[in-house]
Amino acid sequence: MFALRARLSATLLAVCLLFTGLAAMAAPQRAAAAGAEPGYLMVHFTGEGATNQQMYLSHSTDGVHWNDLNGGGMVLRSPVGTKGVRDPALVRSPDGSKYWIVATDLCIGCGQNWDGSINNGSRNLVVWESTDLVTWSQPWLLNVAGAIPDGRNAWAPEAIWNPETNDYVLYWATNVPLNGVKKHRIFYARTSDFRTITTPQTYIERPGTQEIIDTQIIEVPSGVGNYRYVRASGDGQITLEGSNSILGTWTNLGNLSGIGLTGAMVEGPMWMKFNGTDKWALYLDQYATNGGYMPVLTTDPSNPAAYQKQASGSYTMGGTKKRHGWILNLTAAEESRVLARWPNTPAQRLQSFNFQDRYVRQTNFDVRIDPNVSPLDDSQFRLRTGLAGTGTVSFESVNMPGYFLRHSDYDFQLAHNDGTTQFAADATFRQVAGLADPSWSSFQSYNFPDRYIRHYAYELRLDPITTTTARGDATFRVTS
Template sequence: MSVLLNRLAAIFVAVGLLFTAQTLTAPQRAAAADPGYLMVHFTGEGSTNQQMYLSHSTDGLHWNDLNGGGMVLRSPIGTKGVRDPAFVRSPDGSKYWIIATDLCIDCGQTWSQSINDGSRSLVVWESTDLVTWSQPWLLNVAGAIPDGRNAWAPEAIWDPAGNDYVLYWATNVPLNGATKHRIFYARTSDFRTITTPQSYIERPGTQEIIDTQIIEMPAGVGNYRYVRASGDGQITLEGSNSILGTWTRLGDLSGIGLPGSQVEGPMWMKFNGTNKWALYLDQYATSGGYMPVLTTDPSNPAAYQKQASTSYNMGGTKKRHGWIMNLTAAEEARVLARWPNTPAKRLQSYNFQDRYVRHTNFDVRIDQNVSTSPDSQFRIRTGLAGSGTVSFESVNFPGYFLRHSNYDFQLAYNDGTSQFAADATFRQVAGLADSTWSSFQSYNFPDRYIRHYAYELRLDPITTATARGDATFRVTN
């Protein structure tokens, strides 16, 4: 009997461990009514991929690209490229920021240049609703660091002790006989001005540290209020009870086969409604993009578990070093409405069928040989001024719309005003020259239509057969 009891006990223990492992490996998908997760990231090298992209997940493991996999924000300032973005949400949820590295590799700058004489500034966007973003600005964070040579991989966390944000980033600087990346910090309340930068994290000798991200732990989990994961030759875990206090090294992830030579860019995510976390790691050595490791205790290196590739899906675009936000239901509704997977379209001229509407230097015209150019691609959105209408958002300058001004057309950034919305809104009607094509009637000047004249786009009354041809377009791929 004792043998039988021992065998039964062993079976129960094994079953319990199996259920525990399954629970950790594959957290249950969020209920349909639960809000999901939003990831901001970049996708690779080049001027197009080094911009801001968004992806959404309902369960934290299976991701869908938003905006048809296209960029959602583009930086026209600094190096005109952005990497390593982070979301910041104010404690009361009234403001949001995206902070990012001002860096564009292979589009004007080499790695050597960016390391030794790169941008000392971060790129910052601000929003009050998570969907309408300001024009970006440059925040100089490393200029006050003696011989600071760049500013990479910014992060920020609200610090109740100071009633402001601790902003931290990596700067390459010669100090104490070693030129390497160290983590610096400053305080800010608005991401427009900062306190004098101070040294925050430095590793011994020549060891660099570039990527680090901090999470606040719920009461009762682990022994520390804060845990941070850093890329410093390993994925190192540390704990502290104060953001700017003493940090204790807890270990690293080399024990589960994830040394720093293989992964970087640690990115935390807490699963909704449960004390489970994913630590996403960028498989830079194999160009594999992000993969999750799961844990129920971020402060315990032995509690992390690698996941089978079949247990997660990162979506259609490669996800590179970014940040994940747990959404509220209201935030999720706004985000999904703003960036549905609307396909890119082109407007082909009816009477010059080798020409398409395109923007060039923010002017708008019809041109030849642009059928494959992103300058001639637009996402036809629900009209900014109301339902039953359309607006044309640029694919390669997201947030910019076709807008008339003094009856001339330009590609302009949506400033959120009702005047802009009206000027950028049109009614799609049967083509004036061919009912199988389309014409576009102005929302706020209904006696006028989009038409080309001398190949330039205008908003005109249509009274002749020639004008009807000029005002007729085919919506095509």
């Protein structure tokens, strides 16, 4: 009998371990102990103009005190569509194997104004994809409003996994004349890959001429409130609605005017759940006063009376202004990768030893040395830990993040990191004492160690160095 019980116990243990393993595979792994909870990642833009309307990242360990990543510099730049992006959503697949950033294709002050973007703006969204949250694909345009009759634009995209249909509900605002009224309404479509979508349908429409542009949905755990999903919308107020089905009927729960926050004051609702507790922050952008984001805390997202404004000294938003974005609760592995990828490495320049008025710069993805570089950030790089290994460096462009100095056929170009081993090797160098002056630096190729970065006729090349002139050409000062 004892042996039988032992065999049964072993069998039960094996079954438990099997299901535990399956559960771990089905959802991103979280830190085991409450004290070891990882932090939060915010993706956002920072303002108007070609540089500020790109993708930026910030990190928080507690959800209310934020630090800029990447030295406050952009982490992704859109080269497609209007070449500007706003209002990003950061979507993680249910199994944690893929991520997408989906953003508005809009660049105010760099070729577009508000009237043009409202009435004849881009019908596309901009999408990036990643398998690790740190190496991102080239972006593509996803036409979501082109199938909406007389749809004028596509703004403020969001997405949420819908277990009822086993795909994502992608929703956004489009300005369209419909039923005699031209205004922004929320439309939705279903997608599994953010490359193709179903025919867009009207999702949210307010009565009369009232517009709605910003809305974001959060899933609420069982036992909190009366609804599985709560959405917050900017529609003249910050309106709260509840539902038990993403595509089902939604019930108006009230708004935040009772705590002094109206749609005339704040916009861009952005949810965040605190790790390890049933407590939420609804971040709101104080656009009317140009004040950036502020958190409003609650223990029940479905109850307008449960929200509490926070004193200004109880939270910090970092050095850059945070504009409409998305907050992701990180796993421990994700946090480790993100912080390693975007440390606050300073922007630096490479000054030529024998033409000291010239600096390495990129121009239309070609790489050369020039004087009087304009714009200055064409000649600015972040010296990252080498893509191919520690003890080496790789040069990432400041104004084209994700693009690195890379040799190909011994010529240099600024190229997008495709994540391959070959790219990593071609973009990695050993920083050694300057061949012409040991107080400067030279850069030896990782995969062609008999060759160094040098300039010839002002163009960057990868060459063996055998002459005094070549040693000067291959020597640089790393300077701010």
